[in-house]
Amino acid sequence: MPKNIKDAPTLSGRWPLFGHLPRLNRDAYRFLRDAARELGPVFWIDLGFGNRTLMVVSEPGFAVFKSKHADSSHLRDFAAFLGKSMLTVDGPDHRRMRTASSHAFTPAGLSRAQIGDTIAETLERRVATWQGQDSVAIVEQTKVIALEVIFRVMGIEVRDLPQWSRWYAEFLLGLIDIPINLPGTPKWRARRARRWLEARVLAIIADARARDDHDSLVGAMVHGKDDQGAGQSESELVDNLLILGFAGHETTASTMAWSMLHLGSSPRRWDRLCEEAAAIGDPPHDYAELMSRAPYALGVFRESLRLYPPVTIDSRRAHTTFELAGYRIEPGTVVGTSFLHLSRDEARYEQPDAWRPERWLDLGHKPTPIENCQFGGGAHFCLGYHMALLEGTMFLVHVARTLSKWGRRPLVEGELPRPTFVPLTRPPAKTRLVLA
Structure with a gap:
């Protein structure tokens, strides 16, 4: 007999208005781990401003991402800047948008759009x-690299990048979900930036249509159709391209930065990466070829992603009654899970808190959905999965070859920096890496 969700314990120690967000930002992993040890794997948490979420931190929580009884519609309320993009839309509209765009993000689509060439030129x-x-x-350097890559992929000229970067930083203030829209507040600034960005994204879309461009990533999305021949509307394209900029740079940049910091704390592993990079010769720009020739670099990127999944908590909202983790989930309930816990599951990973890139070389199988949980799950699994792995691996190979040529190596003096977790898991913004 499933239990009533009203009987699930509530996590104590929440702040007025901000709920548990301050404690999550300080150390989300230990905070949620201790909560699970005290209350069990299912408990209520307050994510601020009335966003009460039923946390299921064990593996059954991942099942909510594949459940037909829950969807992502609540994200439009929680972070309105996401718009009606693939992140927030479900059902037939989501399938139509995703199918119309998916060809652009396959390894073949990335090659057709010459994404590897763009990444290589930016890194150089x-x-x-x-x-x-x-x-x-x-942190600043990897963010600049990742942002330039995604903007160039969108067809933005290098000379225009500073202006785009400034307005995009304003747009991302929409992640700070303070429900006040007065001049100068995050929401007000994010909406102002969106107007600037939207006008220019519409011009990029119009240009792709006028040139009948089917090969670039934007062109493939603009002209893409689903199995019934339906594509995306102008407003859907705008929302999805704006979110592509966010998803395509913040998460990749953070993982690249963590990779370099850990390599700076492990000379032995840095040397192994350099040996692999030297043996490759000129790094291939093709996804499949690079993955086969740079398995250690790929393992470094994957291991950093495992330890520091950019999205700490993800969730879905129930629209019908169903059972999960021994509880009867009622319509309207927001159910969340912790990618941090799924990524550090002791039953799945030996020494789960240790940074060990070698574990991916010894895996013996393709990563499972749980092992790829950092990219989400179910119908909303990250469309940019292949592009993130391509960019992260190319970055590590290029940096290893370049620093070796200069007679330099990364070095972290003292302990590794502690991450911040809200709104994303990342190193402190001012973190510096010594080039010894």
């Missing part, structure tokens, strides 16, 4: 600026 120019420096602001 950006990493070259590190020469002669004793240290680099690694």
Whole structure:
């Protein structure tokens, strides 16, 4: 007999208005781990401003992402800046948008759009600026690289990147879900930035249509059709391209930064990466070829992603009654799970808190949905999965080859920085990496 969700314990220690967000930001993993040890794997948590969520931190929580009884519609309320994009829409509209776009993000689609060439050109120019420096602001550098890649993929000229970066940073303030829309507040600034970005994204869409461009990533999305011949509306394309910019740079940049910080704390593993990078010769820009020739670099990226999944908590809202983890979930209930816990499951990973890239070389099978949980699950599994792995692996190979040529290596002096977890898991913004 399933239990009533009203009987699930409630996590104590919440702040007025902000709920448990301050404690989550300080150390989400230990906070949720301790909560699960005290209350069990199912408990209520307050994510701020009335966003009460039923947390299921064990593996059954991942099942909600494949459940036909729950959807992502609540994300439009929680973070309105996401719009009616693939992240927030479910059912037939989601399938139509995703099918119309999916060809662009396959390994073949990335090759057709010459994404690898764009990544390589960006890395060549950006990493070259590190020469002669004793240290680099690694979080800032990886963010600049990832943002430039995604903007160039969208067809934005290099000379326009500073202006786009400024307005996009304003747009991302929409992640701060303070329900006040007065001049100067995050919501007000995010909406103002969206107007600027939307006008220019519409121009990019119009240009792709006018040139009958089917090969670039934007062109493939603009002209893409589902199995019934239906594509995306202008407003859907705008929302999805704006979210592509967010999903395509924030998450990848954070994982690249963590990779370099851990390599800076492990000379042995840095040397192994350099040996692999040297043996490759000129790094291939093709996804399949790079993955087969740079397995250790890929393992470094995957292991950093496992330890620091950019999205700490993801959730779905029930629209019909169903059973999950021994509880009867009622319509309207928001059910969340912790990717941090799924990524550090002791039953799945030996020494789950240790950074060990070698574990991916010894896996013996393709990563399972749980092992790929950092990219989401179910129908909303990250469309940019292949692009993230391509960019992250190319970055590590290029940096290893470049620093070796300069006679430099990354070095972290002292302990690794502690991550912040809200709104995303990432190193502190001012973290510097020594080039020894």
